[in-house]
Amino acid sequence: MVADNKFQVLENMGKSPNVVREKAAVTRPRRETLNGHRSVNLWFTGLSGSGKSTLAHAVEERLHLMGCRTYVFDGDNVRHGLCSDLGFSLEDRSENMRRVAEMIGLFIDAGVISLTAFISPLEADRRRVKELIGAENILEIYCNCSLEICESRDVKGLYKKAREGKIKNYTGISSPYEPPKQPDLDLNTGEQSLNECVKIIVAELKDRGVIL
């Protein structure tokens, strides 16, 4: 029973008030030290076509080349996966945001720089995400691009369908977009180049000591 006791001893730590510290010895700070950078979430918000996803992937590429651990969340890997059971009712959108926030929290704990590219049109939703994972862990980046330019891009042809009434509750057309009141970065993605925007974000991460 000696061998067994070795398990017992560690299990017993669970009875102490410090259970998490003693059991989960690999913590966020240790992971950050191993990675050589801090973990954070870059929350891109803006109209469809404002460049959120493009910018998130371009920033990820840059950070990856700098040796950072990164991950981009977008509709593809969230809506079709973790949240595949959810629709677009108010309740479901709210639950979608909650899960995204919880997931970001896990990635932050895991030492990863996550980048989220969701329209996230409502201030209340964005505020709730900050409350759940801590505002200090998020950099809110407003992809500030006029509806005119977004609509002229119309990558997926969805604005056209929305104008024709074939899509209901389309953000910017038939559903509101509430611009962030105090975004950490306000980028004019309609006029600034992709490269300029990437540089601004990387500089901000350096300023904040997230990366070296």
Place this chain on the structure above:
Amino acid sequence: MVADNKFQVLENMGKSPNVVREKAAVTRPRRETLNGHRSVNLWFTGLSGSGKSTLAHAVEERLHLMGCRTYVFDGDNVRHGLCSDLGFSLEDRSENMRRVAEMIGLFIDAGVISLTAFISPLEADRRRVKELIGAENILEIYCNCSLEICESRDVKGLYKKAREGKIKNYTGISSPYEPPKQPDLDLNTGEQSLNECVKIIVAELKDRGVIL
């Protein structure tokens, strides 16, 4: 509008059939190369008290010291977070497993070695997880410890309560545990020492080329 076009060019890639490849340029293989190890999930299954969580954290500690990117999922960070809306009905347990699987999938994609410590008593549930994220991405580790030993440990005093009928549907007492038929590793966590178990798992990861 030149600057604007730079966004446009990248966005347009979305129209090609290779949208994911061209946009999400930072891929799992690139992350694995950066990390110096492959990503995988270590799925610990076994009775309460069989040493799943202890072993998962001990393996994580070892892997972290070897420079690996790791993350442990357990009841604390999943049941209280991502799945806090779920109870313990059959439906909710099933949805819990689905979300855990989707989350593991994201971590695998992110290049991380995740370790999950859930009782996961049902073969059907474990099979579903494998189907969702690909059996090749999971190492199923059976913490094979007799009910007698688990009950004698009774870290949380739950076996006692289950015996007294104060907890219903307690795995091993009033609810079945279906041992894995073909686990990748079958560890006698009742008799082998924690250190021995860790060594076996690390050796297996080396054999499979997950770590160097």
